[in-house]
Amino acid sequence: MTSAPDTTTSMRTHRCGEVGLHDVGRTVRVCGWVARRREHGEHLAFVDLRDHTGLVQCVVPGTVDVRSEYVVAVAGVVRARPAGTANPDLATGEVEIGECTVEVLSVAEPPPFAVDDRVDADEHLRIRYRFVDLRRPRMQANLRLRAVINAALRSGMERQGFCEVETPLLWAPTPEGAREFVVPSRLQRGTCYVLPQSPQLAKQLLMGGGMDRYYQIARCLRDEDLRADRQFEFTQLDVEASFVGQEDVLAFVSEAVLDAAERATGTRPPEIERLTWADAMDRFGTDKPDLRFGMELVDLTQTFAGTEVRAFSAPCVKGIVVEGGGGTTRSRLDQLTDQAKQLGAKGLAWFRAVPGEGGTGLDGPLARFLSDDDVVGLVSATGAVAGDLVLVVADEYRTVCAVLGRLRVVLGGSPVSEGPFRFAWIVDFPLFEGVDGDGNPVAAHHPFTMPHPDDLDRLESDPTSVRSQSYDLVLNGWELGSGSVRIHRADIQSRIFAVLGIGPEEAESRFGFLLGAFRHGAPPHAGFAVGIDRLVAIFAGEESIREVIAFPKTQSGSDPMTGAPKPVAPRVLADLGLREVPVPE
Numbered sequence: 001m002t003s004a005p006d007t008t009t010s011m012r013t014h015r016c017g018e019v020g021l022h023d024v025g026r027t028v029r030v031c032g033w034v035a036r037r038r039e040h041g042e043h044l045a046f047v048d049l050r051d052h053t054g055l056v057q058c059v060v061p062g063t064v065d066v067r068s069e070y071v072v073a074v075a076g077v078v079r080a081r082p083a084g085t086a087n088p089d090l091a092t093g094e095v096e097i098g099e100c101t102v103e104v105l106s107v108a109e110p111p112p113f114a115v116d117d118r119v120d121a122d123e124h125l126r127i128r129y130r131f132v133d134l135r136r137p138r139m140q141a142n143l144r145l146r147a148v149i150n151a152a153l154r155s156g157m158e159r160q161g162f163c164e165v166e167t168p169l170l171w172a173p174t175p176e177g178a179r180e181f182v183v184p185s186r187l188q189r190g191t192c193y194v195l196p197q198s199p200q201l202a203k204q205l206l207m208g209g210g211m212d213r214y215y216q217i218a219r220c221l222r223d224e225d226l227r228a229d230r231q232f233e234f235t236q237l238d239v240e241a242s243f244v245g246q247e248d249v250l251a252f253v254s255e256a257v258l259d260a261a262e263r264a265t266g267t268r269p270p271e272i273e274r275l276t277w278a279d280a281m282d283r284f285g286t287d288k289p290d291l292r293f294g295m296e297l298v299d300l301t302q303t304f305a306g307t308e309v310r311a312f313s314a315p316c317v318k319g320i321v322v323e324g325g326g327g328t329t330r331s332r333l334d335q336l337t338d339q340a341k342q343l344g345a346k347g348l349a350w351f352r353a354v355p356g357e358g359g360t361g362l363d364g365p366l367a368r369f370l371s372d373d374d375v376v377g378l379v380s381a382t383g384a385v386a387g388d389l390v391l392v393v394a395d396e397y398r399t400v401c402a403v404l405g406r407l408r409v410v411l412g413g414s415p416v417s418e419g420p421f422r423f424a425w426i427v428d429f430p431l432f433e434g435v436d437g438d439g440n441p442v443a444a445h446h447p448f449t450m451p452h453p454d455d456l457d458r459l460e461s462d463p464t465s466v467r468s469q470s471y472d473l474v475l476n477g478w479e480l481g482s483g484s485v486r487i488h489r490a491d492i493q494s495r496i497f498a499v500l501g502i503g504p505e506e507a508e509s510r511f512g513f514l515l516g517a518f519r520h521g522a523p524p525h526a527g528f529a530v531g532i533d534r535l536v537a538i539f540a541g542e543e544s545i546r547e548v549i550a551f552p553k554t555q556s557g558s559d560p561m562t563g564a565p566k567p568v569a570p571r572v573l574a575d576l577g578l579r580e581v582p583v584p585e
């Protein structure tokens with residue numbers, strides 16, 4: 001047990017939220033922001049003073065010239081509140097500081113919004129005035145939880161023999177699928193550094209350098225569109241280890257993440273369950289399944305193998321049952337159909353399960369086209385009973401999964417941060433996910449992932465059937481991170497580059513340093529990266545990672561507080577050898 005730090009300073013004896021009955025009779029001095037001031041005639045004023053630990057009521061004889069958010073130091077004597085005036089909603093509600101003198105340390109303009117969790121201020125305004133927003137208890141709690149989680153992750157890794165190493169921010173391109181931020185060089189005009197999408201190559205080189213077990217709480221930068229779960233810069237627990245395989249990595253990362261979960265929630269979640277990628281897709285239609293609820297996808301391809309219904313003669317047919325959803329309105333069903341179409345389906349078939357003569361029957365626009373066998377097959381495969389809604393999609397496998405996987409979450413899901421916390425490891429990903437416009441396979445994880453040893457001989461002949469040794473960690477339907485066993489041999493890495501359409505010369509010019517490291521003795525190695533922003537958001541009960549980042553960008557990628565990104569002076573551009581040119585229409 002570490003003892004609590006001494007929080008007394010030359011300016012204060014106590015923090016506001018910690019003054020209590022045990023202090024009655026003591027002269028104290030507290031510092032903070034004025035949360036509220038009330039006057040009782042000319043003889044008495046009440047000032048509620050706030051710091052990050054909470055509020056305390058200060059009673060000032062006479063009047064006091066302070067306003068909301070003034071920074072003040074208050075000295076006085078702690079006393080129990082008069083009978084009947086205690087405030088049970090306040091940690092300090094049984095006491096007040098009486099006979100106060102108030103020293104103004106800083107005056108403040110009226111705040112742009114009330115520093116109060118109950119007031120819903122516009123997010124743009126909150127980010128513009130983040131220094132005010134951060135005073136709110138919710139934001140204080142979020143940032144402090146983040147620090148607790150970081151500390152738990154760090155100690156979890158240290159305990160397992162990992163060594164923290166910092167890797168460069170000015171770096172060379174790393175192909176991990178995202179657009180990169182580019183930093184022009186002043187000394188070598190016409191050339192650029194790239195901000196790392198992740199320390200992927202650096203950590204692999206560290207393994208070549210004999211670091212054995214590396215970790216870092218690393219900032220990663222990707223120039224991608226922003227969303228609730230994505231910012232330009234984000235933070236990862238980045239991990240790599242030598243002489244290990246997949247099982248070792250899953251064990252290391254599980255340990256650190258479960259430590260963090262335990263520190264954040266007070267309860268250690270059970271051992272993390274595991275699904276194969278194929279199983280996750282089949283059952284949940286996604287590689288990031290939310291395991292907090294059922295509503296699994298039911299395969300109906302066989303059921304409709306001999307159907308006359310044209311809409312159901314497709315390579316793959318699947319359905320989901322919405323229990324008790326039979327009463328869903330027509331306009332809601334139309335909305336769901338539109339959503340299915342936006343996700344790439346040709347349509348969405350829906351049926352209301354109704355009581356029938358010989359068992360459950362089906363109602364809906366397509367019901368009259370179904371044969372008796374179709375109805376019996378559909379009802380028995382899905383287990384639908386009267387009162388349920390059945391949704392069916394027929395298409396290519398990936399489309400069916402994408403559509404029903406999404407509708408499942410729309411219809412059955414709950415906010416990501418709502419407990420219980422269901423982690424899952426997803427393993428056995430394919431090495432490639434489809435092909436690009438030039439017909440080259442696209443790496444599902446990144447090009448440094450080791451193919452499954454049993455599939456290596458099909459790398460050139462049938463690349464999309466090759467499994468990889470990569471794995472993802474998922475929590476409540478959010479992808480928390482991914483990792484893989486890496487290629488550590490130059491010959492296999494060159495084959496992967498070739499399959500990806502990166503020829504030997506390009507490979508040498510872009511990744512010569514990595515291939516060189518492999519030629520100089522690289523240990524077998526594997527690793528992982530956990531998205532800390534997402535992990536903290538979920539445990540903080542937040543739906544957006546912006547709520548757990550001190551200074552986030554808005555959805556449009558700007559920072560209304562500093563004004564970034566900003567134009568730079570022509571001098572600065574000239575030093576870099578750059579000139580602004582008009583953007584082509």
Ligand code: ASP
Nearest residue numbers: 198200482483527528529
């Ligand atoms: N570099 C990967 C990422 O950022 C993680 C890893 O493979 O370790 O997603």
